[in-house]
Amino acid sequence: MELSKVTLEIFSKLEQKWLSHCEHSKKTRVLSIDGGGTTGIVAGAALIHLEDQIRLKVGDPQARVSDFFDIIAGTGIGALLAALLAADDGSGRPLFSARDAVAFLSQEKSELFKVKLTRFLHRRGRFSGKSIDRVLKEAFRRDDGKILTLKDTCKPLLIPCYDLNSSAPFVFSRADALESPSFNFDLWKVCRATLATPSLFKPFNLTSVDGKTSCCGIDGGLVMNNPTAAAVTHVLHNKRDFPSVNGVEDLLVLSLGNGPLSGSLSRRNHRRNGECSTSSVVDIVLEGVSETIDQMLGNAFCWNRSDYVRIQVNGLTSDGVMGPKVEDEVLKEKGVESLPFGGKRLMEETNGQRIESFVQRLVASGRSSLPPSPCKDSAVSPLANGR
Numbered sequence: 001m002e003l004s005k006v007t008l009e010i011f012s013k014l015e016q017k018w019l020s021h022c023e024h025s026k027k028t029r030v031l032s033i034d035g036g037g038t039t040g041i042v043a044g045a046a047l048i049h050l051e052d053q054i055r056l057k058v059g060d061p062q063a064r065v066s067d068f069f070d071i072i073a074g075t076g077i078g079a080l081l082a083a084l085l086a087a088d089d090g091s092g093r094p095l096f097s098a099r100d101a102v103a104f105l106s107q108e109k110s111e112l113f114k115v116k117l118t119r120f121l122h123r124r125g126r127f128s129g130k131s132i133d134r135v136l137k138e139a140f141r142r143d144d145g146k147i148l149t150l151k152d153t154c155k156p157l158l159i160p161c162y163d164l165n166s167s168a169p170f171v172f173s174r175a176d177a178l179e180s181p182s183f184n185f186d187l188w189k190v191c192r193a194t195l196a197t198p199s200l201f202k203p204f205n206l207t208s209v210d211g212k213t214s215c216c217g218i219d220g221g222l223v224m225n226n227p228t229a230a231a232v233t234h235v236l237h238n239k240r241d242f243p244s245v246n247g248v249e250d251l252l253v254l255s256l257g258n259g260p261l262s263g264s265l266s267r268r269n270h271r272r273n274g275e276c277s278t279s280s281v282v283d284i285v286l287e288g289v290s291e292t293i294d295q296m297l298g299n300a301f302c303w304n305r306s307d308y309v310r311i312q313v314n315g316l317t318s319d320g321v322m323g324p325k326v327e328d329e330v331l332k333e334k335g336v337e338s339l340p341f342g343g344k345r346l347m348e349e350t351n352g353q354r355i356e357s358f359v360q361r362l363v364a365s366g367r368s369s370l371p372p373s374p375c376k377d378s379a380v381s382p383l384a385n386g387r
Helices: 002-025 041-058 077-086 098-112 129-139 174-179 187-194 228-237 263-269 278-300 324-332 351-364
Strands: 028-033 071-074 115-117 123-127 157-163 168-173 204-207 214-218 251-256 308-311 334-338 344-350
Touching: 028 077, 028 228, 041 077, 041 098, 041 251, 041 308, 041 324, 041 351, 071 077, 071 228, 077 098, 077 157, 077 187, 098 129, 123 129, 129 187, 157 187, 157 228, 168 174, 168 187, 168 228, 187 204, 187 214, 228 251, 228 278, 251 278, 251 351, 278 308, 278 334, 308 334, 308 351, 324 351, 334 351, 344 351
Parallel strands: 028 071, 028 251, 071 157, 251 308
Antiparallel strands: 115 123, 157 168, 157 214, 204 214, 334 344
8 A cells, every 4th residue: 555655656756746847848839920021922922821710620719810919020011910919808818819919900001001182182101190099099999998008918929129319129028018017108109109110201200108218219120020039038147037948949930921022023123234323232132121121040950940930922913902813812822941051942831831831830739828927017127218
């Protein structure tokens, strides 16, 4: 009888150790969404398929993308998608499903990017700031009237812009917002700042909820069009929220591109003598940022390539309006993978198949159980205006 008790105790301790090991080995899951353009059709198609596959695998029609990721990052139009997916409805659930977020972009595109008119009704190059402000404010206002801030998200959120005050990148994060009100900003303003492409909008001035930190933001895509590296670095160095992460081997990353900015039109703009138009140079810079980050991540995950998946397309033949045709075109394109130390290879799997394979690993770990970060009012001393 005593032997049975000892055996039971031994097996009980072994079981606890095994469960602890399983929990520790559970990978932290990162979702990153590129900026680029005003439609987000590539990322949108990927997100809809991602969420549909998650619901199919877990058998829950109410499952959301944010249920299975531990952090979401986005730039530009990708930041707006990320914020819509992460915004808390007040009960700990996201305000938008992936399909609803993409539908919002499609339905509100004309108001989000409304061309300003002069008194003579001649079109100008910029979009209306008042129009996009109105739409974003309404999107991030709950039914009870509360204007959502960075703290009001279901999961950690990371959104970069470029601050003209400090001439440096400014990365908005829920982690900073929970540390101090000096780094907590209204969500609609954060999205507005990272969407402020200089050729389309004027720079956007925003201030933290306590008025102690200010930023003059322009498009985050100018420095971080692909925010995956920023998200990975954030997780690796944020031991408070991600204590079990010691290296990239502890991560599972899905990076969603938004298609090439230049496309065939920009290629035609290249003159025969090798010169480029100003617009095509800007496109090359933005695409170069995204491709460089993809190459870096490809190198970092070269020993565990299945832990880093990049979904991108080389070009769309459609008119850029989200719908079944666009979704089908994005998902049927063959995947492309960055090779270590340069170059790419065309894969046998399509984008749709790669997302489906990723979802199998995603749901195998179960829903994300990342607890909300504790708010520490005195953890960080407020910085002066113009961080």
